[in-house]
Amino acid sequence: MAFWYFHVDIALGITNKENLENIIESTKLFVKENRINNLLEQLNPHFMFNAINNIRALILKDTEQARDMLTSFADIMRYQININNEALVKLEDELNFVIDYIELNRLQLGSRLHFTKDIEAALLTNFIPRMALQLLVENAIKHGFGHSSSPAMLKIKIDNEASKQNPNAWFISVENSGHIDKNDSTNSGIGLANLEERLKLSFADNYTLTLTEENDVVKCKIHFNY
């Protein structure tokens, strides 16, 4: 929002054509970036429609579960619509949303998905950027399950990581089976760069975002010093 005001201020002060063109160009760029940011904060439409299609089939197999999945679907829609336009959310809310998101993905992935979570409950009142955990999970699913139809692991871990210098330090990590794709042509890279921007805005230097690979497991981790 701040950027908008900035541009409006300059626009009021313009005196020559060159200036105006510059402003038009930078405004276009800003609108484009803003649109990309908005897109990245939305759930992938493929995921949404696959979920609906899978629930449609689930009705044939297990009506009770199909009913639950529809409720999960409603919950993630509600979370995504984000009426309050808040940049930060309580970790507990994001986690609940992400668990619904994973369960809906399970409809697509079936028995291939081996999901575990390890959560330090005391940290659930902390704040993180909206859709941050979701992005890590979406990337992990894309890379862990996108290359073959073999089973794969997905793990969310939230825990303290205190040291003498940083007694309040903690982290979120998401792990998946597989390897870091160096020639990634999809938009995961853009997604992570965008998340990095948002982390910087909210937490200045009190965070680190890392992507590592060890023993056929890729781990994306956000470490917070607050």
Add this chain to the structure above:
Amino acid sequence: MIKAVIVEDSELARLELKTLLQAHANIEVIAEAGDVRSAIDTLTETSPDLVFMDIDLPGGNAFDVLSELENVPPIIFTTAFENFALDAFEFNTLDYLLKPIKKDRLEKAINKLNIQAKPENDSGIEDLLSGDSQFFIKDGEQCWLIKIRDVRYLEAIGNYSRIFFASHSPLHYSSLQKIEKRLDPKHFFRINRQQLVNLEYVDSIEPWVTGGLKITLSCGKELEVSRRQSNHFKQLMSL
């Protein structure tokens, strides 16, 4: 019975499609595959009459499957959302069904393909491609699904071949010799070392100074039949 294969990674989506197909008593789903690798194997082994294929698959996409097939069966593509991968198609833009699939859209797609069940064939000998057979070509960023009957002529470019059809001439990563073996010699004739012509498109024939023949295709393209091949060519065309 029309033998169909479903290529789709979600088991529930396969169930959904199989349920919809129950309304089509003449279609039997004989196999299913869940990723690019197993789709290539399944389709090569079963050579079905019809394939339902999701465009996004673990390990790549539908086109990674098609480019590995020598004979591409009639296909109905499915996708959860408008798919950028389809933008690569220019010629005979492909039809696809959006998931969840509507009954009447499915019926239309099936009727449009006008699929014939293949006669049972126990000879085990590779069949020649018929005019309705199609193959997939990816040349650079562009893709084509070409019916044999639409090919006017083919030209050897080293170990590759250039395929001339409609207003396109993409490069196919297969030698002319290899393609020739799969084509019906009653329809495709090797007029010289470089070129193989679909006789359906030959418009006129006249003697040529080299002792061979000059043929003109319906598109206006002139090609030369080598002296060596001229007699055989005349016989074929009953001249």
